[in-house]
Amino acid sequence: xxxxxxxxxxxxxxxxxxxxxxxxxxxxxxxxxxxxxxxxxxxxxxxxxxxxxxxxxxxxxxxx
Numbered sequence: 001x002x003x004x005x006x007x008x009x010x011x012x013x014x015x016x017x018x019x020x021x022x023x024x025x026x027x028x029x030x031x032x033x034x035x036x037x038x039x040x041x042x043x044x045x046x047x048x049x050x051x052x053x054x055x056x057x058x059x060x061x062x063x064x
Contacts, residue, residue: 019045023054030060 020041027036036058044054 016042016045019051022051023058026051026055027058027060030055 020038023036023041041054
């Protein structure tokens with residue numbers, strides 16, 4: 001039986017879910033509370049803001 005490997009980005013993942021996952025992962029690395037609501041992240045996503053900008057706005061120092 002052949003084993004199927006699922007890539008990191010699954011076909012059923014939306015762009016927003018990937019954005020949200022990356023933001024939460026970075027917040028964990030910054031030792032911050034990663035329970036950011038979708039209502040907070042969605043406006044940033046819709047405006048096309050970069051992950052770096054969003055993390056900075058949420059108080060996570062990126063690249064330090």
